[in-house]
Amino acid sequence: MKPIDRYIADWTDTYFKNTKQVINRNGDATVTYAIFIRRPVVSAPRLLIEWLNLVATERGFSVEINLRYPEGKWVGAGEPLLYITGPMLHLCDLETLLLQKLGPACVAAYNAFTMCVTLPDVAFIAMDARHCAGTEMAEMMAYAASVGSARAKRKSNAVGFIGNATDATAHFFGNDKGMGTMPHALIGYAGSTLKAAQLFHQALPDTPLAVLVDYFGREISDSLEVASHFTELAHAGQLSLRVDTPGGRYMEGLDPQTSYAVLERHVPDVIRGYRNENELRHLIGTGVSAAAIWHLRERLDQAGYNKVKITGSSGFSPEKCRLMADARAPLDFVGTGSYLPDKWTETYATADIIEYDGVPRVKLGREFLLRKKA
Secondary structure (H helix, E strand, O other), rough: OHHHHEEEEOOHHHHHHHHHHHHHHOOOEEEEEEOOOOOOOOOOOOHHHHHHHHHHHOOOOOEEEEEOOOOOOOEEEOOOOEEEEEEHHOOOHHHHHHOOOOHHHHHHHHHHHHHHHOOOOOOEOOOHHHHOOOOOHHHHHHHHHHHHHHHHHHOOOEEEEEEEEEOOHHHOOOOOOHHHHHHHHHHHHHHHHHHHHHHHHHHHHOOEEEEEEEOOOHHHHHHHHHHHHHHHHHHHOOEEEEOOOOOOOOOOOOOOHHHHHHHHHHHHHHHHOOOOOOHHHHOOOOOHHHHHHHHHHHHHHHOOOOOOEEEEEEOOOOHHHHHHHHHHOOOOEEOOOOOOOOOHHHHHHHEEEEOOEEEEEEOOOHHHHHHOOO
């Protein structure tokens, strides 16, 4: 790791470094920054605050942080999340890095909250790491999921996120280790879904058995074969089947007509009203649709495996979760990384200095950032 000042110099915008040189030559000022985001979010400021305090300690200056919206609180569009007061000489070159640590986390926390509230009885597992642009983003997204989840637990008694995929960020969820069982590669290695489950259970008998069943396009057949082999686990509710059917095909036994029929049997109202193309895709389309989840549940129950749990993965975004809720899809778990911000432009946090040596001053058009007098 580089010394922190060298790291900041390498990664901050040049005009902030130029500003630092000017201030160093002409005298410091005590300034207050207001930091805001242009859309509604859930406050997730911990990584920013921890980093700022670390820099202040290493540089030897004092900083005052006025957090207007504590972690997990709803923040309206354009409302300052926090004010930061300190010496301009030491704060002016931190803006770039501070903003990077706030905006994406707050939007991801908002999305995670929305998903957990939408499906309050489902346990979520954060599987975002593989979709992140490096380990720093992976830490930010795991933290955000935990913040959004905690808010959902408070607001609607949701199960929320029970863990995540990697050890490094498991602590955000109160765990020592990441969660997960097997990738598709293990199914390919074993040559059959049942064989992969057997090898896994033999090697890791104390790890909960969650078996991927879509590798060969035999979601129903392989699910029943696995449940039949692990009968004791199945009847004890200790077997979970994960469906990750790709969007290029239907689950075994389904097509458009049969998908409609499945929902007609269980939730007829969900397909009676107007639905746009995206909504229909989540309900009766290819991949892991609501019809696919109902179809698998139906076939398991018919075979006497009503305690076998179903884990859904593949594109479980806030929108998909909403459609699954509309269809009352019988999901026990969801593995997702889709709480990551869909539109990165929405994550941009912005900072403006609003006071210089205690005198309110901000660029024209940003007066709404000024601190309100008591």
